[in-house]
Amino acid sequence: MRKTVVIGFLGTVLDKGGYGEARWQKWRPTVGICRQPQLPVDRLHLLHDNHSLNLAKLTAADIASVSPQTEVVLSPCNLRDPWDFEEVYSTLHDYAAAYPFDSENEDYLLHITTGTHVAQICWFLLAESRHIPARLLQSAIGHRDSHYAGTVKVIDLDLSRYDQIAQRFARQRDDTLALLKSGIATRNPAFNRMIGEIERVATRSTAPMLLCGPTGAGKSFLARRLYELKKARHQLAGRFVEVNCATLRGDSAMSALFGHVKGAFTGALNARDGLLKSADGGLLFLDEIGELGADEQAMLLKAIEEKRFFPFGGDREVTSSFQLVCGTVRDLRQWVAEGRFREDLYARINLWSFDLPGLVERPEDIAPNLEFELLRHARESGERVRFAREAREDYLAFACSPDAQWRGNFRELSASVTRMATLAEGGNIGQHEVAEEIGRLRRNWALAAGERPSLLAGLLPQAAELDLFERVQLEAVVTVCRESASLSEAGRKLFAVSRQARSQANDADRLRKYLARFGLDWSAVKGS
Structure with missing residues (x-):
């Protein structure tokens, strides 16, 4: 005892x-x-x-x-x-x-x-x-x-001993995690663990956070959610200020970030506060922070550490206390090694660093994101659009396949769903709209990679399932069809040799049957 x-x-x-x-x-x-x-x-x-x-x-x-x-x-x-x-x-x-x-x-x-x-x-x-x-x-x-x-x-x-309190806190934390994920029921375990850690850091720390990841992975979206979370917890009272550092160059970069005094440079007719001052008491999101120039990096480091800085052209310091979140697609560690990014600034913003995975790394999250994007389209357009069951299965099969490159990640997925929802007839996305969108995505990715887009893109979504022999042959047939004025003319060109051994050529019928093997007809080939 x-x-x-x-x-x-x-x-x-x-x-x-x-x-x-x-x-x-x-x-x-x-x-x-x-x-x-x-x-x-x-x-x-x-x-x-x-x-x-x-x-x-x-x-x-x-x-x-x-x-x-x-x-x-x-x-x-x-x-x-x-x-x-x-x-x-x-x-x-x-x-x-x-x-x-x-x-x-x-x-x-x-x-x-x-x-x-x-x-x-x-x-x-x-x-x-x-x-x-x-x-x-x-x-x-x-x-x-x-x-x-x-x-x-x-x-x-020990609140875990109190069931009702523990359950209430668990619900509150679930609501917080849902806020950070924008209400999307993500299924990727690694991403969910990362969001949980971000939530703990956001509510317990005021240190800078660094969000790394490819374009379209959701860095800007997450930064705004972090602001909403901290403001709801009364940890921030100021504004959310976002700036893409890739758009800042020369004197305009200094002025935009740190403000300027009247007469600091030609055209500076009035004083300007700058974005760091505008973010006082709030959250400042510096996207693509790796694109900042050396002078801006030095001044930003001072602003982070001392919460004060000189406006461009000024000799009197101003103060600003803000939560800093940075985003980058660059490997800042490599840039530090190459002397392109300040090591002391990197150390200051890298206390909490999170790598946001791209869409290709989260195929299990494509389905819930489809529903999220459809709901967002409904809010923005006032029209509810749904997938037909077969069409949804076709789209998900392609979107989760190795052929789907998703270069623009979730931003590109959002644009894809928006296009289908806009073109849908009667609020229903069918297999036709899905087939067209898959072809459009294939062409875009091929062009982005400097490749010649396949003639079958948009015409035959399942072309990737054909043997290379059949794809090459079918592309040649489609090329001839598009260069011909009629089905018969295309048939005469394609069967120019074998037709001579026939008493009745039936070129158009032979071509029609060949196209039908792939679910195609003359109007589809000419109109695509």
Whole structure:
């Protein structure tokens, strides 16, 4: 059995009951907690100042008379101002640091009924932060208590022990994670773990964050969600300010970021605050931070570390305190090695670094993102659009296949869904719209890679499933068809040799049957 040890202040008002027998007709919290049969106290550490020494000795003697097994340790604790938070917390923190806690053999309780409100708050903070491995002990006068022992209640700050509170906090955290993911039920385990870590960092730290990842991976989107989260938690009061550093060059970069004074350069007719000042009290998102020039990098480092900087052309510093989030597609470590990015700035913004995966790395998240994009289109256009079942299956089969390159990541997926939703007839995306979109994506990726787009792109979505022999032959046939005025003319060109050995050529019929093998007809080939 572990011993029960109570630590608490002597109540200079509540514990004072006089020196006569009448004191036993009054509830005194410190004496009362030692008269609880269900909670026997083995040792009581009673903190008091020198002015209350006699009251402390009397209280110890009364405890000895009602609870002989309780050892009372009088601990002098002299405070100049018991209402000064800094002094009280520092004193109790030092007391806790010097106390020989033995949690294996002793169970500790902090009596929070006595002492000033400041002392009670400090006890709570020290217990909650585990500087003191204790639970809280609250005492009160009991109803119809003829012995004036009062009642006690033990409060455990381990919230996991309280089901309803734990469930409420779990729901709140789930809501927070959903906010950061924009309500998309992502299925990628690595991404979900990363979002959970970002949530913890965002709510507990004000240090800069670095979001790395390819274009369209959602860095800007996530930065805005971080701002909304911190503002909802009352951790930010200012604006969300976003700037793409790739658009900043020369004097305009200095002016845009740090502001300028009147006359700083030709055309500076009026002073300007700049984006860093505009973000005071809020969140500043510097996308493509690797594109900043050397001078801007040096000034930004000073602004981050000292929260003050000189406007361009000015000799008087201005101040601005903001949460900084940076984004980059570059390998900044390599750029530091090449001397293209300041090592000290990189170290300052790289305390919390997160690599956002591209869409190709998260194929399981394409399906939930489809629904998200359709809902967004509905909000923006006022029209609800849905996939036909077969069309959705066709699109997902392609989107999750190795052929889908998704160079623009989620931004490109969003554009793809928007195109299909816009072209859909009657609010229904069918297989025709999906086939056209797949062809469009194939052509775009081929052009981006400097390749000759396949003639079958947009005409035959399943062309990649054909053998190379059949694809090459079919492309040749399609080329001839597009260069011919009619089905018969195309047939004569394609069967120019073999038709001579036939009594009836039937070139058009032969070509029609060949195209039908692939689900094609003349109008589709000519019109695509």
